[in-house]
Every structure is written in structure tokens, then in C-alpha cells.
Amino acid sequence: MSLHxxxxxxxxxxxxxxxxxxxKAKEHAKAKEFDVEVLVTxxxxxxxxxxxxxxxxxxxxxxxxxxxxxxVEAPAHPDEEKTVDELQARIRAVIxxxxxxxxxxxxxxxDRRVTLPFLPGKWTKGIEYxxxxxxxxxxxxxITAYAILRHNGVNLGKRDFLGHVRLxxxxx
Amino acid sequence: MSLHxxxxxxxxxxxxxxxxxxxKAKEHAKAKEFDVEVLVTxxxxxxxxxxxxxxxxxxxxxxxxxxxxxxVEAPAHPDEEKTVDELQARIRAVIxxxxxxxxxxxxxxxDRRVTLPFLPGKWTKGIEYxxxxxxxxxxxxxITAYAILRHNGVNLGKRDFLGHVRLxxxxx
Numbered sequence: 001m002s003l004h005x006x007x008x009x010x011x012x013x014x015x016x017x018x019x020x021x022x023x024k025a026k027e028h029a030k031a032k033e034f035d036v037e038v039l040v041t042x043x044x045x046x047x048x049x050x051x052x053x054x055x056x057x058x059x060x061x062x063x064x065x066x067x068x069x070x071x072v073e074a075p076a077h078p079d080e081e082k083t084v085d086e087l088q089a090r091i092r093a094v095i096x097x098x099x100x101x102x103x104x105x106x107x108x109x110x111d112r113r114v115t116l117p118f119l120p121g122k123w124t125k126g127i128e129y130x131x132x133x134x135x136x137x138x139x140x141x142x143i144t145a146y147a148i149l150r151h152n153g154v155n156l157g158k159r160d161f162l163g164h165v166r167l168x169x170x171x172x
Numbered sequence: 173m174s175l176h177x178x179x180x181x182x183x184x185x186x187x188x189x190x191x192x193x194x195x196k197a198k199e200h201a202k203a204k205e206f207d208v209e210v211l212v213t214x215x216x217x218x219x220x221x222x223x224x225x226x227x228x229x230x231x232x233x234x235x236x237x238x239x240x241x242x243x244v245e246a247p248a249h250p251d252e253e254k255t256v257d258e259l260q261a262r263i264r265a266v267i268x269x270x271x272x273x274x275x276x277x278x279x280x281x282x283d284r285r286v287t288l289p290f291l292p293g294k295w296t297k298g299i300e301y302x303x304x305x306x307x308x309x310x311x312x313x314x315i316t317a318y319a320i321l322r323h324n325g326v327n328l329g330k331r332d333f334l335g336h337v338r339l340x341x342x343x344x
Contacts, residue, residue, distance in 0.1 A: 001173030001282060001299050010303050044216070044323040110173060115342070122339040127173050131182050132337040139311035140333055147319040151216040161312055165304040167294040170287070 003069050003110060003130060004103040011062040012095045014142055017163040018058060019091045021149055021156055022084050028154045036084050042148050051148045053079070055087045058141035059094040065134035066098050068114045069126055070105035175241050175282060175302060176275040183234040184270045186314055189335040190230060191263045193321055193328055194256050200326045208256050214320050223320045225251070227259045230313035231266040237306035238270050240286045241298055242277035 029036035043050040049057070056079050067074035075097055081087045112126035116133075124133070143161075150156050201208035215222040221229070228251050239246040247269055253259045284298035288305075296305070315333075322328050 001175060001178070001303070003173060005299075006173070006303050010308075014308070044319055045325070048322055119339065121342050123342055124337065124339050127177075128338040131173075131178050133334065135307065136182075136186070136311065136334060137330075139308065140315055140330075143312055143315040144319060147216055147316060150220055151323075153217070158309075158312075162305065162308060165296065166300040167291065167296050170293050170295055 002103065002106070003126065004101075004106040006130065006135070007062070007065045007069060007106075008098050008101055011065065011138055012098045013163050014138070015058065015062060015091050015095050015098075017160065018055065018142055018145060019088050021146060021154065021160060022055075022088055022091075024156060024160070025149050025152075025154045026084060028152075032153070037082075039149065039152055039154075040082065040084060040087070042152055044144070044148055044151060048144075051145055052081055052087065054141045054145040054148065056081065056090065058138060058145060059090050061134065061138035061141055063094050063097060065130065065138065066101050068134075069109040069112060069130065070101045071112075072101045072105050174275065174278070175298065176273075176278040178302065178307070179234070179237045179241060179278075180270050180273055183237065183310055184267045185335050186310070187230065187234060187263050187267050187270075189332065190227065190314055190317060191260050193318060193326065193332060194227075194260055194263075196328060196332070197321050197324075197326045198256060200324075204325070209254075211321065211324055211326075212254065212256060212259070214324055216316070216320055216323060220316075223317055224253055224259065226313045226317040226320065228253065228262065230310060230317060231262050233306065233310035233313055235266050235269060237302065237310065238273050240306075241281040241284060241302065242273045243284075244273045244277050 025039055026036050040052045041050045059077065063074045066072070075093070077090055077093065081090055110127040113123045114126055114129040115123050146156060146161060197211055198208050201211070212224045213222045231249065235246045238244070247265070249262055249265065253262055282299040285295045286298055286301040287295050318328060318333060
């Protein structure tokens with residue numbers, strides 16, 4: 001299994017899906033005649049982060065997974081977004097960074113020692129960091145964003161969630 | 173990256189986490205004096221599946237990922253659960269199956285041709301099936317179940333979500 005494929009390829013695809021869900025949120029707001037920016041601070045529970053923070057965290061989870069596994073430094077993105085357009089700009093900036101990181105930067109990534117700023121004195125092995133933490137944490141924020149939009153009536157379904165799946169034709 | 177580790181180890185851990193969230197749901201219902209079975213049919217949107225179906229689908233996603241990648245046939249689980257206890261029994265049955273599948277059954281899994289009953293005429297390569305479909309689909313149902321519980325006030329946080337993360341001490 002290629003960690004480049006599982007992080008850069010898959011996570012950037014999921015971020016593109018998230019970007020498209022936000023386009024659908026705009027369409028929904030227009031059709032229902034409400035201000036789409038209401039969704040930016042919407043949340044599923046009073047003590048859970050709102051959409052803005054879920055999108056920022058999805059972006060960060062993807063960016064840091066790629067940076068920590070490849071060693072290619074990621075750009076900083078201060079959490080200052082207030083609108084859906086600004087969130088989409090953040091998503092696109094992160095995708096642009098991720099796409100600069102080539103498969104060869106992931107050489108040895110599986111065995112790389114990864115340290116995390118919130119876990120001082122500990123390290124985790126590249127592949128275990130990805131499986132145990134980076135992938136579930138990324139999906140957590142992407143899917144919570146999806147759930148907030150879905151809960152607010154945005155017209156989304158499983159195909160919007162999954163996006164493109166690589167398939168081949170069975171020969172006759 | 174080992175597909176056994178990413179499917180059997182990680183997904184069975186996430187299912188154990190889900191089982192523990194349902195225990196927390198029972199505690200919450202007891203404390204608030206409501207019938208916990210109300211949660212079984214709770215949903216985030218009227219046209220999205222309720223908790224019962226999210227848990228069944230999380231179980232199926234994990235079970236079929238392991239079965240399709242390893243070739244070890246999975247037991248059938250008819251979708252008949254009506255209570256939280258029955259959902260927990262289903263989760264435990266799936267974990268028990270998954271734990272019978274050993275790493276050597278995943279030999280060649282990355283390149284295995286996987287066919288899906290809902291995609292006739294198509295096949296997908298083991299590793300791409302896992303990255304593009306099985307993992308995101310599994311997390312989709314697990315995290316939507318989490319979101320339904322969280323939305324209904326169950327006391328859950330990121331640690332409950334992630335569960336155990338493999339960490340090592342940095343030598344002095």
C-alpha cells in the first residue's frame with residue numbers, strides 16, 4: 001500500500017468532494033432563500049465544533065498527514081475563515097500544497113518516526129500514525145462537516161461523499 | 173502498509189469503540205431517564221438512515237472489506253436488530269469473525285481483483301478498493317453513528333472516537 005496514494009491522492013480527492021458539498025450548500029441556501037453563511041457556525045451539538053472548525057480541521061489533518069509522512073513542509077493557514085468562500089479557498093490551498101508532494105518524498109515513510117506536538121515524549125511509526133490517527137481523524141472532520149450540511153438539508157448522498165472510485169471493466 | 177493491519181486491526185478497534193459509545197448511550201439514557209431504544213431510530217435528516225442502519229452498515233463495511241481482501245468467507249447477519257443490545261451483539265459477532273482472519277490470508281490482497289455486487293461488469297484492485305471505497309465507507313457509517321449519538325447528547329469526545337493509538341517513548 002502506497003502512503004502517497006492513501007494520503008495525497010485519496011485525501012485531496014475527499015477535499016475536492018468537500019469543496020463540491022459547499023457548492024451544493026450555496027445552491028441549497030439560494031433555493032431556500034437563506035444566508036449560506038449561517039451554515040458556517042452550524043453544529044450538531046452545543047459542545048461540538050461548528051462547520052468552520054470541521055473544515056479547518058479536515059484541511060489540517062490532510063496537510064499534516066502529508067507533511068509528517070513526507071517531510072515536505074506545509075504552508076501555515078491561520079484559522080481566520082468566516083465565509084463559505086473563504087473555507088473553499090483554504091481547501092484549495094491545501095490541495096495545491098498536497099499536489100506538490102511527489103511519491104518519491106514518501107520513500108521510507110512507513111518507518112519514519114513521527115512526533116506530534118500534542119504528545120510530548122512520544123513518537124509513532126509512520127504507518128501506524130497513518131492508520132491509527134491521521135486517517136480516522138481526517139475522516140472524522142470531513143464526515144462531521146458532511147453531517148452538519150446533511151442535517152441542514154443540503155442535498156447530499158453517498159456518491160457525493162465517495163467521489164471517484166477506480167474501477168476496471170471485466171473483459172467479456 | 174499491511175492491509176491486515178488497516179482492515180482487521182484498525183476496523184475491529186473502531187467497532188469496539190462504537191460498542192463503547194453505545195454503552196455511553198445507555199448511561200446517558202439512564203441519567204436523563206429516557207428509553208435508550210429511542211436512539212435506535214434517531215437520524216440526522218429525514219432522508220438519511222437512522223442509527224440502527226448506520227451500525228449495521230458499519231459492521232457490514234468492515235466485514236466485507238476483510239472478506240473481499242482475504243477471501244475468508246464472512247458469516248451472514250440479517251438486518252433484524254431492534255435494540256441497542258442487539259446492535260452490540262452484531263458488532264461483537266463481526267469483531268469475532270474479523271479476528272479469525274490471520275495476516276497470511278492477506279497475502280497478495282493488494283493486487284486481488286475485487287468485484288462488488290452493486291457494480292456488475294466492473295472490478296477493482298484490492299488496494300484501490302480499500303483506499304477509495306472500503307475505508308471511507310466504513311468511516312462514513314461509524315462517524316455518522318457517532319454524530320447521531322453526539323447530536324442526542326451522549327457524552328463523547330475525540331478520545332472515545334480514536335481509541336488506542338500506538339505510541340512509543342522517546343529515549344532520554
